[in-house]
Amino acid sequence: MPDHAIERLLLQQEIAEFLHHEADLLDDGRYEDWLDLLTDDVSYVMPLRLNVALAELPARGLTRPGAEVCWFDEGKDTLRKRVQQLATGVHWAEEPRSRVSHLVTNIRLVAVTPTEVEVSCRFVVHRNRVAAETDFFVGRRRDTLRRVDGDGDDDGDGGGDGRTRWRLCRRELLLDQNVLTAKNLTLLF
Amino acid sequence: MSGWRVVVDRDRCQGYANCLDAAPDVFDLDEHDIAVVLTERFDDAEHDRLERAVRRCPVAALRLEPATDRPGTDGRPR
Amino acid sequence: MAADRLDRLVDADAGIISRDIFVDADIFRIELEQVFARAWLFVGHASQVPNPGDFVTSRLGTDEVLLTRDDAGELHVLLNSCRHRGMKVCRYDEGNTLSFTCPYHGWSYSTDGTLVSVAGELLGVPHFRPGYGGALDRSAWGLVPVAQVANHHGLVFATWDPQAPPFADYVGDFHWWLDNLASSASGEKGKVVALRGVQKWRIRANWKFVAENFLGDNYHGPPSHESVDAVGIGPGGTAAATRHGAASGQKRSIASTSFVRLGHGATGSAHYFMGYPTFEEPELTEYFTRCFAARRARFEQEGRPPGAMGPATLFPSLSFHAGPFPRALLVAHPISPTETEVWRWYLVDADAPPEVVDWLRRYYLRYSGPAGLVEQDDMENWDYASEASEGTIARRLPYNYQLGLGMTQPSELRGAVESEYFMTEENA
Numbered sequence: 230m231p232d233h234a235i236e237r238l239l240l241q242q243e244i245a246e247f248l249h250h251e252a253d254l255l256d257d258g259r260y261e262d263w264l265d266l267l268t269d270d271v272s273y274v275m276p277l278r279l280n281v282a283l284a285e286l287p288a289r290g291l292t293r294p295g296a297e298v299c300w301f302d303e304g305k306d307t308l309r310k311r312v313q314q315l316a317t318g319v320h321w322a323e324e325p326r327s328r329v330s331h332l333v334t335n336i337r338l339v340a341v342t343p344t345e346v347e348v349s350c351r352f353v354v355h356r357n358r359v360a361a362e363t364d365f366f367v368g369r370r371r372d373t374l375r376r377v378d379g380d381g382d383d384d385g386d387g388g389g390d391g392r393t394r395w396r397l398c399r400r401e402l403l404l405d406q407n408v409l410t411a412k413n414l415t416l417l418f
Numbered sequence: 419m420s421g422w423r424v425v426v427d428r429d430r431c432q433g434y435a436n437c438l439d440a441a442p443d444v445f446d447l448d449e450h451d452i453a454v455v456l457t458e459r460f461d462d463a464e465h466d467r468l469e470r471a472v473r474r475c476p477v478a479a480l481r482l483e484p485a486t487d488r489p490g491t492d493g494r495p496r
Numbered sequence: 497m498a499a500d501r502l503d504r505l506v507d508a509d510a511g512i513i514s515r516d517i518f519v520d521a522d523i524f525r526i527e528l529e530q531v532f533a534r535a536w537l538f539v540g541h542a543s544q545v546p547n548p549g550d551f552v553t554s555r556l557g558t559d560e561v562l563l564t565r566d567d568a569g570e571l572h573v574l575l576n577s578c579r580h581r582g583m584k585v586c587r588y589d590e591g592n593t594l595s596f597t598c599p600y601h602g603w604s605y606s607t608d609g610t611l612v613s614v615a616g617e618l619l620g621v622p623h624f625r626p627g628y629g630g631a632l633d634r635s636a637w638g639l640v641p642v643a644q645v646a647n648h649h650g651l652v653f654a655t656w657d658p659q660a661p662p663f664a665d666y667v668g669d670f671h672w673w674l675d676n677l678a679s680s681a682s683g684e685k686g687k688v689v690a691l692r693g694v695q696k697w698r699i700r701a702n703w704k705f706v707a708e709n710f711l712g713d714n715y716h717g718p719p720s721h722e723s724v725d726a727v728g729i730g731p732g733g734t735a736a737a738t739r740h741g742a743a744s745g746q747k748r749s750i751a752s753t754s755f756v757r758l759g760h761g762a763t764g765s766a767h768y769f770m771g772y773p774t775f776e777e778p779e780l781t782e783y784f785t786r787c788f789a790a791r792r793a794r795f796e797q798e799g800r801p802p803g804a805m806g807p808a809t810l811f812p813s814l815s816f817h818a819g820p821f822p823r824a825l826l827v828a829h830p831i832s833p834t835e836t837e838v839w840r841w842y843l844v845d846a847d848a849p850p851e852v853v854d855w856l857r858r859y860y861l862r863y864s865g866p867a868g869l870v871e872q873d874d875m876e877n878w879d880y881a882s883e884a885s886e887g888t889i890a891r892r893l894p895y896n897y898q899l900g901l902g903m904t905q906p907s908e909l910r911g912a913v914e915s916e917y918f919m920t921e922e923n924a
Contacts, residue, residue, distance in 0.1 A: 277693045279589045298693030313727045320723035322872040409697035412875045414867040434620035476604030
């Protein structure tokens with residue numbers, strides 16, 4: 230196998246490991262650690278999905294982050310508020326805490342530059358809440374990961390492994406729903 | 419050569435007959451309930467009336483275009 | 497259902513209300529007929545359909561409708577159901593067209609005044625001549641229009657009932673709240689646009705939990721929203737102001753306002769005004785300070801009371817915040833006794849600078865809607881209150897509405913009372 234193909238394979242594996250590690254942090258409720266995986270200028274968006282005529286779909290099928298109504302359109306400041314709210318113990322929409330699993334799959338590197346990697350993937354997020362309340366959130370995701378200086382080994386485990394060399398700087402979530410069937414979006418995706 | 423002609427998209431036409439209502443002297447339906455145009459070429463004076471008839475088609479099966487000497491591919495002169 | 501049973505559901509003097517009102521299927525069906533088929537309901541904002549041919553789909557109660565603007569610029573509200581077999585003639589959320597052709601059998605309707613005499617009239621049907629002998633009465637089989645439409649400075653309302661009172665009578669003096677909802681931060685009526693995109697989501701709660709929450713229920717605030725108040729989402733940061741924008745030391749509203757016969761209600765009074773906050777961003781402080789001065793001058797000139805900011809509910813299902821912080825509205829569409837589809841619109845000043853619009857948009861999104869740090873906790877309470885009221889034993893027990901009971905005084909507004917304590921359940 231040529232060197233560049235092996236390099237690409239290793240990169241793909243490293244990115245997948247980062248995304249799976251991130252999912253573990255969220256499902257373990259380690260939200261502060263999850264925040265550390267985001268760059269300070271992170272952009273986190275989930276536009277609305279609209280029913281429009283086929284010819285209009287490319288231009289108007291999604292609401293525009295930065296200008297129109299979205300489910301999420303925010304940066305690290307608001308994400309930090311969400312994490313702080315989850316930690317209050319009186320955030321009733323997540324108290325008692327929901328049981329959540331993030332499945333991240335169909336991982337594909339879309340663009341690789343010396344500083345950033347753009348990744349396409351699918352998510353299935355399952356939430357079970359209180360007793361029988363159950364929601365599935367399914368959709369596609371476009372992430373941009375930024376390579377950080379050094380080996381980024383700040384987790385204290387002594388290794389400079391792949392999952393600590395990257396930070397998430399952009400996440401676009403396309404949830405496959407028009408009317409949201411869940412009562413709220415207390416989750417971090 | 420100046421003037422106008424009306425072209426029917428026979429795959430789109432569903433026999434609404436709105437064009438007949440608008441201009442009964444210009445349109446008819448064939449045995450399959452598909453619109454046909456009775457006249458090949460129209461004077462400029464007819465343009466506005468034809469345009470109104472064309473706009474009445476709910477499925478945009480009619481087209482008004484400048485007449486040329488070359489017959490259209492989907493226009494079927496009677 | 498027997499009328500005497502309905503009478504037994506509410507004891508207003510004792511402050512006792514049966515849970516059946518919130519969970520019973522028979523009562524729900526009566527509400528659809530007697531309330532939603534007769535009341536004035538919010539359809540959408542005129543700025544959603546700015547140009548001829550623009551349309552959006554909306555709901556009135558359990559019925560889906562089209563809000564359209566015809567080729568002459570007039571607004572229409574039409575039932576989105578083909579007269580032939582009932583198919584939705586339009587399944588898009590928005591678009592631009594003057595004709596709606598049903599995908600099922602091809603019946604086609606028009607809002608083009610040059611082609612039809614009434615917007616929504618049947619333009620044509622396939623096989624009109626051989627199939628119907630050319631005799632189908634197109635004027636009798638058009639899309640069904642609502643009985644009345646009212647455009648209140650851009651807020652579009654409709655009712656199915658031709659006998660419904662005129663919109664102005666239906667609203668009464670509650671119009672001060674609607675006027676503010678429809679006004680810019682500087683108080684200019686109609687100088688507001690809806691941001692594109694309506695949030696729509698399903699909750700497992702009776703629609704009245706939503707209506708009541710905004711109708712004057714100050715009581716739920718501290719317990720329900722303790723977590724977001726601990727975190728602080730602005731405007732102005734945690735220390736400077738509350739999440740509504742009131743300065744943190746500011747005296748609370750002394751009253752809620754209830755329109756006893758009309759059914760509308762609001763937190764606060766027509767005179768209570770919480771002021772505009774100071775922001776971390778100087779350009780926002782500059783903008784809103786300028787707006788506030790302009791508003792005060794305008795209101796004095798026009799004789800408008802300074803308050804009427806809400807939260808508030810227009811009977812039955814339009815709930816809103818009428819101040820800039822936030823300026824947003826929702827409609828609680830009934831689906832079943834214990835299911836509701838909530839739609840949310842967000843309004844901004846039509847002439848605000850882009851940085852102000854963007855700040856407001858982000859603030860609205862972190863405040864309201866299913867991802868809003870405030871509203872998330874409301875939904876949890878509405879849903880589980882509904883579920884826990886469905887039990888065989890639980891539903892025999894009434895709800896308690898005795899808070900503030902008998903502590904009201906007549907308001908200067910027609911048909912309204914004000915509570916003397918800032919928390920009251922008189923409004924419900």
